[in-house]
Amino acid sequence: MARNQYNTLQMSNEARLPLPHPDGPLAGYRVLDFADEKGQLCARVLGELGADVIKVEPRGGHPTRENGPFFRDELGPLTSLYWWAMNAGKRSITCELRLEQGRELVRKLVAASDIVIETCEPGTARDFGLDYETLREANPGIIVVSITPFGQTGPYAKLKATDIVASAMGGHMHLNGDDENGPVRTTVPQAYAQANFHGATGAMIALYARGVNNGMGQHVDVSMQEAMANAMDHAQQTWDIRHKNSRGPGIYRERAGERISRYLYEAADGWITTLANGGISGPRGNGIIDWLEQHGAARDLAHDNWRLKLTTLEPLTPEEQAYVEETLELFCRQHPKDWLVAEAQARGGGWAPVYSPREIVEAEQLKARDYWVSVHHEDLGESFIYPGAPFKLSRTPWKQRGRAPHVGEHTTEVFDELLGMGEAEVKRLRTRMVI
Amino acid sequence: MTALKKPFEGMRVADFSWVGVGPTVAKYLADHGAEVIRIESNTYPEALRRVGPFPNDTPGVDNSGYYANFNSSKYGVSINLKHPEGTSLARELVSHCDVVTESYTPGTMARFGISYEELSEGRDDLVMISMPLYGQTGPWAEYAGFGHILQAASGYNHLTGWPDGPPIGTGVAYTDFLVPHIATIALVAGLDYRRRTGKGQYIDFSQYEAAVHGLGTAILEWTANGREMMRMGNRDPEAAPHGCYQCKDGRWIAIACFTEDEWTRLKAALGRPDWCDLERMRRKWQRLNEQKEIDRHLSNWTWEMTRKPEDPEEAEIEGVEGVRIRKYASHELMQYLQSYGVPAGVVQTAEDMHNDPQMKHRGHYWKLEHPTMGLRTYDGPSFRLSATPAELTKAAPLLGEDNERVFKEILGMSDERFVELLADGAFE
Numbered sequence: 001m002a003r004n005q006y007n008t009l010q011m012s013n014e015a016r017l018p019l020p021h022p023d024g025p026l027a028g029y030r031v032l033d034f035a036d037e038k039g040q041l042c043a044r045v046l047g048e049l050g051a052d053v054i055k056v057e058p059r060g061g062h063p064t065r066e067n068g069p070f071f072r073d074e075l076g077p078l079t080s081l082y083w084w085a086m087n088a089g090k091r092s093i094t095c096e097l098r099l100e101q102g103r104e105l106v107r108k109l110v111a112a113s114d115i116v117i118e119t120c121e122p123g124t125a126r127d128f129g130l131d132y133e134t135l136r137e138a139n140p141g142i143i144v145v146s147i148t149p150f151g152q153t154g155p156y157a158k159l160k161a162t163d164i165v166a167s168a169m170g171g172h173m174h175l176n177g178d179d180e181n182g183p184v185r186t187t188v189p190q191a192y193a194q195a196n197f198h199g200a201t202g203a204m205i206a207l208y209a210r211g212v213n214n215g216m217g218q219h220v221d222v223s224m225q226e227a228m229a230n231a232m233d234h235a236q237q238t239w240d241i242r243h244k245n246s247r248g249p250g251i252y253r254e255r256a257g258e259r260i261s262r263y264l265y266e267a268a269d270g271w272i273t274t275l276a277n278g279g280i281s282g283p284r285g286n287g288i289i290d291w292l293e294q295h296g297a298a299r300d301l302a303h304d305n306w307r308l309k310l311t312t313l314e315p316l317t318p319e320e321q322a323y324v325e326e327t328l329e330l331f332c333r334q335h336p337k338d339w340l341v342a343e344a345q346a347r348g349g350g351w352a353p354v355y356s357p358r359e360i361v362e363a364e365q366l367k368a369r370d371y372w373v374s375v376h377h378e379d380l381g382e383s384f385i386y387p388g389a390p391f392k393l394s395r396t397p398w399k400q401r402g403r404a405p406h407v408g409e410h411t412t413e414v415f416d417e418l419l420g421m422g423e424a425e426v427k428r429l430r431t432r433m434v435i
Numbered sequence: 436m437t438a439l440k441k442p443f444e445g446m447r448v449a450d451f452s453w454v455g456v457g458p459t460v461a462k463y464l465a466d467h468g469a470e471v472i473r474i475e476s477n478t479y480p481e482a483l484r485r486v487g488p489f490p491n492d493t494p495g496v497d498n499s500g501y502y503a504n505f506n507s508s509k510y511g512v513s514i515n516l517k518h519p520e521g522t523s524l525a526r527e528l529v530s531h532c533d534v535v536t537e538s539y540t541p542g543t544m545a546r547f548g549i550s551y552e553e554l555s556e557g558r559d560d561l562v563m564i565s566m567p568l569y570g571q572t573g574p575w576a577e578y579a580g581f582g583h584i585l586q587a588a589s590g591y592n593h594l595t596g597w598p599d600g601p602p603i604g605t606g607v608a609y610t611d612f613l614v615p616h617i618a619t620i621a622l623v624a625g626l627d628y629r630r631r632t633g634k635g636q637y638i639d640f641s642q643y644e645a646a647v648h649g650l651g652t653a654i655l656e657w658t659a660n661g662r663e664m665m666r667m668g669n670r671d672p673e674a675a676p677h678g679c680y681q682c683k684d685g686r687w688i689a690i691a692c693f694t695e696d697e698w699t700r701l702k703a704a705l706g707r708p709d710w711c712d713l714e715r716m717r718r719k720w721q722r723l724n725e726q727k728e729i730d731r732h733l734s735n736w737t738w739e740m741t742r743k744p745e746d747p748e749e750a751e752i753e754g755v756e757g758v759r760i761r762k763y764a765s766h767e768l769m770q771y772l773q774s775y776g777v778p779a780g781v782v783q784t785a786e787d788m789h790n791d792p793q794m795k796h797r798g799h800y801w802k803l804e805h806p807t808m809g810l811r812t813y814d815g816p817s818f819r820l821s822a823t824p825a826e827l828t829k830a831a832p833l834l835g836e837d838n839e840r841v842f843k844e845i846l847g848m849s850d851e852r853f854v855e856l857l858a859d860g861a862f863e
Binding site for chain 1: 639641
């Protein structure tokens with residue numbers, strides 16, 4: 001496996017987790033994370049910008065610790081890759097929200113925090129003491145981010161939705177797929193991913209608003225359905241303006257509800273994607289046609305009348321369009337994808353390879369930018385490669401802050417540090433099964 | 436009590452970005468109170484202004500619905516950066532701004548003399564974000580492309596489609612709708628730091644590097660387990676059933692059961708047919724192996740339970756033994772399943788979205804009057820801030836619409852100078 005070559009960031013076994021990040025732009029802020037799949041990544045991103053993120057779990061651990069896949073396929077408290085990916089760099093405490101004493105502790109923590117992220121079904125947050133009204137009483141400056149399938153109120157607020165249901169109801173899924181098999185979902189959950197990043201966007205805007213409004217907090221009500229609706233590209237305007245419903249075009253592209261050209265081609269060793277007939281259609285078309293000609297693959301396109309037609313973007317008949325696509329198809333099949341992309345890009349063509357996770361980890365571009373980080377799991381005695389900085393801020397950098405926490409790993413530390421509880425008090429709460 | 440300030444009230448943004456990602460980031464600032472000025476050129480109009488949908492199918496730089504949606508609440512000026520005065524006009528404009536956003540191929544801003552170093556000369560507080568596809572450095576830095584093909588390089592094609600079919604990817608420029616949020620998070624974090632310390636900075640944002648963070652567990656599956664995740668149609672490794680099933684009205688309905696409880700509820704909704712009580716359907720790990728059969732039964736069921744919209748009389752038909760059987764429209768079938776507590780939802784079209792009662796309740800779509808396009812629908816954000824909500828204050832700007840106001844009022848340009856530059860083509 002290619003893993004070891006990235007182990008540049010060796011950390012000592014005694015490193016205190018999460019790793020400190022005083023240089024982050026959000027250093028000094030504190031986030032309480034009560035979320036499930038809809039909000040854990042949201043909290044992680046804020047942590048990597050410097051915030052102190054505390055994951056609050058029930059005593060037996062959050063149910064998402066049982067989400068697969070698992071390291072070496074072994075189910076266990078330390079092995080959920082889902083948990084690793086979404087909760088890296090946080091602290092973890094346990095607290096039973098079903099007990100009044102637990103809810104009281106939360107109110108005290110909220111008084112010492114800036115942002116709360118919760119994903120309770122609308123109307124049920126009150127049962128856990130996580131509704132905005134209750135939390136605002138504890139801290140008028142608190143920003144409460146609620147991420148739910150359809151938002152807090154409205155006719156669908158109580159409907160149940162997982163990733164695929166929100167993708168469907170958000171209108172995005174109808175744009176994916178093809179005529180034969182119908183709509184398709186992206187296998188890695190995108191409604192969840194979007195909801196998390198939208199939630200963090202809302203949280204940041206509310207945080208900024210607090211700064212200019214004398215410390216006033218507010219409630220950020222995020223809808224997964226709307227987050228997916230924002231990913232409908234221009235299908236919404238196409239309906240508004242042309243009264244046409246766009247739908248999954250398979251290997252083709254649609255523009256304003258009309259199928260324009262094929263964008264996916266098979267290479268000798270995989271697949272590539274292109275824009276504008278591989279660049280053949282457009283002002284730089286001659287460069288691409290010359291390239292095909294060098295390899296004896298331009299067919300009739302090398303003729304002057306074809307060149308003129310293509311470079312001036314004269315509309316093509318369906319037969320002509322099919323001929324161009326067939327020419328590209330025959331050419332691509334003969335060559336490896338990385339070669340095709342590099343050569344086409346050298347001629348100004350917008351081409352990109354279809355990469356699998358392994359190929360992404362091995363991608364030259366990401367290596368050249370020193371993207372990957374190695375995260376040490378001292379509990380397993382191994383280090384693993386995680387995605388690195390999603391943005392490079394020159395003054396206040398992003399930082400990966402170590403592995404995800406074990407259940408309640410920081411309970412004593414957090415209650416002592418934030419609420420000044422001595423060991424005896426923590427022990428008392430433990431025996432009463434509050435924490 | 437004094438009136439609340441909008442989050443970015445009083446902040447001015449020079450938006451040099453184009454197409455999807457950059458304009459969406461600046462739109463978040465504009466819709467939340469910033470004065471965002473888009474800097475464009477008539478000589479080289481931004482690509483999206485040339486792409487439809489156009490009202491009456493009439494192409495025109497001021498007629499693109501695609502462009503309009505990403506540029507609500509913004510002002511528009513035009514500067515020809517190749518004109519001898521272009522660079523100094525742009526620099527002067529930025530000197531009146533707090534933030535610069537751009538998404539050109541690396542090196543473009545420097546070629547016009549408006550790199551971060553040049554723009555931040557003599558000031559410490561400028562925040563600038565560059566958002567090209569692949570970042571400022573590296574062998575692919577100058578590669579051309581848009582979100583349609585970045586989704587391929589960043590894994591979304593590989594992970595979207597049917598397991599025995601090509602990696603079709605999403606039907607949209609997918610990363611254009613994922614990474615702007617990640618960029619906005621970084622930018623506003625930088626702005627909040629500036630608010631507290633007075634210090635600006637430069638953000639090198641690579642759409643590619645951000646997009647990889649949307650891949651869930653796919654990267655760790657490879658780096659920790661040495662296994663490559665593969666597209667699996669509408670299935671999920673942890674749920675059964677999990678898929679889309681067709682209804683008689685042509686729509687599809689998504690149904691997902693992750694927990695045993697959800698499965699029990701689905702069985703009740705189905706009326707407990709014999710097949711779902713078979714021993715091999717008892718536990719989720721068993722059902723995961725029986726998905727073909729489950730999908731066949733569910734497809735039959737959704738088909739049989741639904742009716743075409745033109746057959747309202749089919750809504751209730753006489754059953755074999757005189758029992759009345761109800762036939763549903765797809766949205767009714769969703770409500771029926773939901774009434775049993777089963778996660779289910781219709782795969783909605785753009786038309787459905789415009790009529791969706793929840794989207795209406797939330798006020799997601801805004802209607803804004805545009806001088807040439809008329810009353811058009813714009814997307815608002817997916818979140819509601821209770822105290823300082825987004826407000827889409829105006830439709831997208833015409834190309835160069837605000838030249839006179841911006842150059843005269845903000846830059847303090849004299850009438851004579853403005854006319855002189857205009858005649859000389861500096862605003863082309």
